[in-house]
Amino acid sequence: MKLYPIETGNFKLDGGAMFGVVPKAIWQRTNPADANNQIDIAARSLLVEDGNRLILIDTGMGNKQSDKFFGYYNLWGNHSIDSSLKKLGFHRDDITDVFLTHLHFDHCGGCIQWNKDRTGYELAFKNAVFWTNEDHWKWATEPNAREKASFLKENLLPMQESGQLKFIKRTSDKYQSESELGFGFHFVDGHTDKQMLPQISYKGKQLVFMADLLPTVGHIPLPYVMGYDTRPLLTLAEKELFLNKAVKEEYLLFFEHDAHNQLGTLKQTEKGVRLDDIYTFDQIFN
Template sequence: MKLHAIEAGYFKLDGGAMFGVVPKSIWNKNNPADENNLCNWATRCLLVEEQNRLILIDTGLGDKQDENFFKHYYRNGSDSLSSSLRKIGFHEKDITDVILTHLHFDHVGGSVIRNGNKLEPTFKNAIYWSNKKHWNWAIKPNAREKASFLKENILPLTENGQLKFIEEKDGISFSENIKIRFAYGHTEAMMLPQITFNEKTILYMADLIPSIGHIPIPYVMSYDVFPMKTMDEKTRILEEATKNEYVLFLEHDPKNECCTLKNTEKGIRLDKTFRLSEI
């Protein structure tokens, strides 16, 4: 079994939206904003080589949207999903499974490409995995999340029979070394893959904890649909992760791929940061 961090590029979001009620004078120290109050964020995916399967977790922004869309998000950097796969010797056709933690555009955008006037799945030989509750939530979006659930990222996945659902059961087994956890504060039924690797537990944090700057319990994004639920979920999972020495894989942190946690007088805080390849 092998794991690879897949850098799919960077984009910018409003710093205040990313940190909710936390004052800029605090979050700006570690996540400095530009003149437009925007902070840069990674779209970091995870590739798992497990036996005869090549499992990709999330797919980043993609590049099929028009200029009008990207002018709001300032896509930047030289990395892309395709180029990062090729750096480690793989091609889109090699992917057997794509686990989509949730269907917001910065997590699912790379799942679909534009081929002329047609939209089609990027990974021709893969099964795409969501769950029925989140899928139904996304295809009939509420007004708060409507701008994040784009039909062109979602509906083409149902063509050719490539979409399947994971049972909504916390801790359900996906493969020999991957279990799926569920969280409901950021959006309905977001999936957090939990991976056993080299006698360690790696938890893919998706948007529950997007960066090391979001470890303190009150540091909750304004994008979260149910922020109080996010705080409860963070409390429970961070306590579990600290007690059992989990490695957290960070999807949006612009600098850090992974971290561990420790107990302090101020509560659970960052312990160490490191690259996935160092595990």
């Protein structure tokens, strides 16, 4: 098995929304805001090369939305899925599986693109199977008013119509150690229902893809919960359990949304669980 970080593109989000009730004077120490009160955000995917399988975990926003839509998120930098794959000697047609932690547009938008004539949509990874879980699919395709703007039909329905959508067979456990894809998942419900955080055993490390349970290094302290979460008190409970387990089991955390930090470890302190150290992927695995 080989793992590769894939930078799909950077954008910005409102710092207050990203940190909920935490005062700006505190959160801007780790996530400085610009003149518009926006902070740097990454859309960092993970590529898993395992035998004949090439699995992409999350896809970023993609590029099919309107200029007005992207204008809300102030895209910056020159990263893209295609350029990131090319640097590794891969092409999007090589992807056999796309695993989606959840179906908010900044995690799955890259699954679907305009067709050649821009008259409709098509799969951006034409040879891939697309993986979610049945409960989250129902949640996303019958959205509540709070999340409706994050679950976009043009990102979801083409997957279903293609016949290449599959559901993870899950147990009733909050942590499922095995799956059809060869790695396990933590199921968390505070941000959105049945979000999945992959955990992969790799080169002696237990790497956990944090998705939106811990978007950035700045979100590690327990009360630092996003305003986007649908059930913030549940996120608190889920974070507490996960953080303590992460310290005990010495997890290596992969940050999907931290534009400046790829990987981190945790430690227990008098103030609770805090960041121990940060690393680049190359520092740990090369």
